[in-house]
Amino acid sequence: MRAIYILCVRQLKRYIRSPARIIGSLGQPILFLVALGFGMRAMFARAGGGNYINFLSPGIISMAILFNAVFSGIEIIWDRQFGFLKETLVAPVSRLEIVFGRMLGGAIVAFAQGLVVFVICLIAGFRFVSSPYLPLAIFFMFMIALLFAGMGTVFGSVLQDMQGFPLIINFLIMPLFFFSGAIFTTTGLPRALRILLRLNPLSYGVDGLRGALINQFAFGLTTDLAVVTILTALLLGIGSYFFSKIQL
Amino acid sequence: MGEMIVVQDLVKNYGEFCAVNHISFSVPEGKIFGFLGPNGAGKTTTIKMLTTVLDPTSGSIQVNGHDPTHEQKQVRRSFGIVFQDPSLDDELTAYENMDLHGILYGVPRAERHKRIDALVDLVGLGERKKDFVKMYSGGMKRRLEVARALLHKPRILFLDEPTIGLDPQTRNHIWGYIQQLSKEEGVTVFFTTHYMDEADRVANDVAVIDHGKIVAEGSPTELKERTKCANLEDAFIALTGHAIREEEANAADRMRMMGRAWRGGGRR
Numbered sequence: 001m002r003a004i005y006i007l008c009v010r011q012l013k014r015y016i017r018s019p020a021r022i023i024g025s026l027g028q029p030i031l032f033l034v035a036l037g038f039g040m041r042a043m044f045a046r047a048g049g050g051n052y053i054n055f056l057s058p059g060i061i062s063m064a065i066l067f068n069a070v071f072s073g074i075e076i077i078w079d080r081q082f083g084f085l086k087e088t089l090v091a092p093v094s095r096l097e098i099v100f101g102r103m104l105g106g107a108i109v110a111f112a113q114g115l116v117v118f119v120i121c122l123i124a125g126f127r128f129v130s131s132p133y134l135p136l137a138i139f140f141m142f143m144i145a146l147l148f149a150g151m152g153t154v155f156g157s158v159l160q161d162m163q164g165f166p167l168i169i170n171f172l173i174m175p176l177f178f179f180s181g182a183i184f185t186t187t188g189l190p191r192a193l194r195i196l197l198r199l200n201p202l203s204y205g206v207d208g209l210r211g212a213l214i215n216q217f218a219f220g221l222t223t224d225l226a227v228v229t230i231l232t233a234l235l236l237g238i239g240s241y242f243f244s245k246i247q248l
Numbered sequence: 249m250g251e252m253i254v255v256q257d258l259v260k261n262y263g264e265f266c267a268v269n270h271i272s273f274s275v276p277e278g279k280i281f282g283f284l285g286p287n288g289a290g291k292t293t294t295i296k297m298l299t300t301v302l303d304p305t306s307g308s309i310q311v312n313g314h315d316p317t318h319e320q321k322q323v324r325r326s327f328g329i330v331f332q333d334p335s336l337d338d339e340l341t342a343y344e345n346m347d348l349h350g351i352l353y354g355v356p357r358a359e360r361h362k363r364i365d366a367l368v369d370l371v372g373l374g375e376r377k378k379d380f381v382k383m384y385s386g387g388m389k390r391r392l393e394v395a396r397a398l399l400h401k402p403r404i405l406f407l408d409e410p411t412i413g414l415d416p417q418t419r420n421h422i423w424g425y426i427q428q429l430s431k432e433e434g435v436t437v438f439f440t441t442h443y444m445d446e447a448d449r450v451a452n453d454v455a456v457i458d459h460g461k462i463v464a465e466g467s468p469t470e471l472k473e474r475t476k477c478a479n480l481e482d483a484f485i486a487l488t489g490h491a492i493r494e495e496e497a498n499a500a501d502r503m504r505m506m507g508r509a510w511r512g513g514g515r516r
Binding site: 002003005006010013014017018081082086087089090091092093094125235247248 | 296320325334339425
């Protein structure tokens with residue numbers, strides 16, 4: 001337990017001490033929020049979709065969490081290259097504790113970034129509605145963070161250097177975001193895209209968060225809860241497995 | 249006194265390449281043992297296997313009476329290590345790096361704080377313990393790593409080229425302390441170095457490894473007598489030849505280059 005705690009604390013310290021990183025990683029969500037949110041607002045309303053900022057904001061919050069969580073896992077590569085990983089791997093604690101500490105710390109950081117983006121969305125005009133599901137918003141945000149911290153840990157454990165990094169961003173993380181229903185509704189989509197959306201774990205996180213915030217579910221609360229919970233447990237397991245196989 | 253490290257018939261293959269080729273040696277408790285060899289001879293690979301982070305292809309290892317592949321926790325508790333490359337978290341302070349280590353090794357809080365203060369003073373970093381490690385010079389980082397490796401009172405200290413890139417003052421300081429530690433507390437020291445004068449001065453015994461095989465073993469004096477050389481450096485060259493070794497840059501080196509470029513120079 002002590003290892004989980006201290007590695008978690010380490011990541012939080014690194015996060016808080018790096019304002020450049022906090023602000024830097026806000027750039028992308030703000031860009032999407034402003035460009036899409038205001039650019040498409042009129043079109044979305046005319047098509048009968050309602051308030052686009054309200055629809056988009058949960059997606060943008062999810063995006064911020066997704067990126068930060070995956071990065072936190074990929075930080076393993078940096079720690080490997082700059083040496084700190086070794087210090088933890090020769091310590092008399094199980095790999096499971098180490099990886100859980102890392103994933104938890106990364107998830108908390110991603111969640112915190114999600115909260116910051118939440119506030120930015122509010123400033124941009126996002127209004128959530130009061131519903132019995134509202135408290136679940138926090139739950140979905142944290143689950144998205146954990147799920148993708150687990151996924152990032154897989155990459156961080158398997159990759160030896162940063163060469164594969166753009167590949168992961170462009171061919172996995174970006175598609176995960178774009179085909180998650182974060183920026184468009186599921187109605188009227190081509191069949192192939194609908195299937196893709198259904199297979200994307202982030203879709204359920206986005207839908208859960210959107211449902212909790214503006215009471216508008218595409219898959220239904222039960223489905224979202226079940227899928228997100230199961231996938232998070234699964235990814236944490238897979239992440240731990242790959243981390244435990246690291247040899248120096 | 250018993251044997252602290254016993255290695256028998258140890259082999260490590262990377263695909264076709266044989267990094268460590270059937271080596272055997274042992275290090276008695278409380279001795280200072282120098283593991284010498286040219287670049288790419290298999291020194292670091294051996295240390296990795298001794299310290300539980302790399303599984304051997306075959307052969308047996310006992311560290312403090314435990315097998316690093318199967319009794320990792322017992323082995324890990326027994327040793328402290330200073331790696332060849334830096335292994336500190338640059339974005340934490342020196343004190344936080346020490347504290348994190350102490351917590352990972354389960355050193356109780358009161359004792360931890362007392363020992364950290366004593367150790368940072370010992371390596372001359374007492375005044376700078378609240379500074380971020382990224383503000384440290386290479387020598388200061390090294391000293392901090394030595395202090396950190398000793399925090400949990402290990403029975404064995406592994407030092408993989410601990411004095412690389414350090415000035416003579418710092419080298420002397422570090423070795424002085426390590427010798428004292430070995431004498432007074434019976435800590436076993438296993439180190440690698442390229443500085444033969446250093447090995448000659450501090451090691452009780454040395455082993456010379458080349459192309460994954462141990463080519464000579466004994467006290468520095470014995471090796472000098474055997475090769476009829478005046479100093480250990482000449483003895484070393486007599487044993488391993490004049491050919492300059494090539495070592496491929498590994499991922500870590502390439503990455504470090506990248507990091508340096510990104511941050512605008514100046515790690516280490």
